[in-house]
Amino acid sequence: MADTAWTGMIWNDEHPSPKHEVICRHCRAKNRVLVSRAIIEPEKFICAQCKQALFLASDEPLLALSSRSFEHPLDASTLRTLRAIPGASILIKMLFKHFNERALFYNLSANAIHCGPNQFPELMQIANTAASRLDCKFNLNIFFTSIPFSNAFTSGGDKAILCFSTALLNHLTDDELIFVTGHELGHLMSEHLISRLLFELLLSGGLTAIPEIARYISLPIQLALLKWIRCSELTADRAGLLACRNMTTALNCMMKMAAGNDPGVYSRTNLSLAAFVEQACQLKQQDSQLLDSFVSSIFIRQQSHPLIAWRVLELIDWIENGNYFDILAGKYI
Numbered sequence: 001m002a003d004t005a006w007t008g009m010i011w012n013d014e015h016p017s018p019k020h021e022v023i024c025r026h027c028r029a030k031n032r033v034l035v036s037r038a039i040i041e042p043e044k045f046i047c048a049q050c051k052q053a054l055f056l057a058s059d060e061p062l063l064a065l066s067s068r069s070f071e072h073p074l075d076a077s078t079l080r081t082l083r084a085i086p087g088a089s090i091l092i093k094m095l096f097k098h099f100n101e102r103a104l105f106y107n108l109s110a111n112a113i114h115c116g117p118n119q120f121p122e123l124m125q126i127a128n129t130a131a132s133r134l135d136c137k138f139n140l141n142i143f144f145t146s147i148p149f150s151n152a153f154t155s156g157g158d159k160a161i162l163c164f165s166t167a168l169l170n171h172l173t174d175d176e177l178i179f180v181t182g183h184e185l186g187h188l189m190s191e192h193l194i195s196r197l198l199f200e201l202l203l204s205g206g207l208t209a210i211p212e213i214a215r216y217i218s219l220p221i222q223l224a225l226l227k228w229i230r231c232s233e234l235t236a237d238r239a240g241l242l243a244c245r246n247m248t249t250a251l252n253c254m255m256k257m258a259a260g261n262d263p264g265v266y267s268r269t270n271l272s273l274a275a276f277v278e279q280a281c282q283l284k285q286q287d288s289q290l291l292d293s294f295v296s297s298i299f300i301r302q303q304s305h306p307l308i309a310w311r312v313l314e315l316i317d318w319i320e321n322g323n324y325f326d327i328l329a330g331k332y333i
């Protein structure tokens with residue numbers, strides 16, 4: 001049975017669960033739902049007027065979903081700024097297609113295992129489930145490779161490439177892998193990879209020959225871009241949740257990203273999701289300026305999935321503000 005005790009760490013007598021107004025996609029009637037209940041059992045909510053399901057079933061696709069529906073505001077504003085740098089966007093798309101995408105595909109074909117109908121079709125099935133729920137039309141190329149760290153990465157434009165580490169496959173359940181795949185697809189849908197490459201080139205000085213671009217690489221801009229990279233993870237987490245449609249799964253996955261799932265831990269104890277969520281909630285009560293400086297800190301640049309507890313808080317905020325439920329009720333861009 002799913003462990004849902006974590007909800008009590010967020011919503012309790014001191015901080016009661018908010019209610020959110022959901023408009024029925026069948027009859028347009030307004031329904032008020034208790035967030036703490038809807039997040040656990042969305043399938044049990046029916047419209048008070050027409051008695052039909054208020055939310056999409058877990059396998060129903062979010063047809064023609066635009067990433068603008070779920071982009072985190074901090075991510076969306078930086079994406080607009082980056083795209084506005086003169087000439088950079090076109091240049092990066094060209095570089096990306098011809099070098100990054102081709103080189104990565106070649107590299108993975110040479111070193112990793114390419115999944116298909118005759119090779120690990122089960123992993124293809126997991127990835128396709130996430131893609132179908134998000135209504136992603138990418139031509140997916142799924143790889144996995146033996147890496148001792150829990151990680152997944154994605155790249156590509158026309159040729160979407162997703163690669164899972166074997167450690168990740170060891171640690172996660174199928175549903176948690178759907179969350180991770182949705183997260184990676186979120187990066188593709190928002191074109192984060194293209195913006196990230198632009199950012200890496202800016203930081204490495206690779207574009208300083210172009211004067212219009214050189215002036216953008218002052219330290220404050222670098223820090224702002226680092227902060228954006230962190231914020232792009234928040235958008236991707238939202239896509240992950242829209243793909244797995246189960247907050248307990250999403251949180252378990254995030255806890256495993258921080259803790260791993262190794263015998264040294266699980267042979268001694270059952271990790272508590274409620275205690276993990278409580279740890280994240282305590283972070284919120286501490287110095288918010290310190291957290292903000294961490295988010296844009298250069299010192300954690302090399303961490304692929306930093307600040308897990310902060311991401312948990314941001315995902316909870318998204319649920320509380322109701323945007324997630326609106327999308328599941330069919331109201332999105």
Ligand SMILES: [Zn+2]
Binds near residue numbers: 051
């Ligand atoms: Zn209705």
Ligand SMILES: [Zn+2]
Binds near residue numbers: 183187
């Ligand atoms: Zn990510």
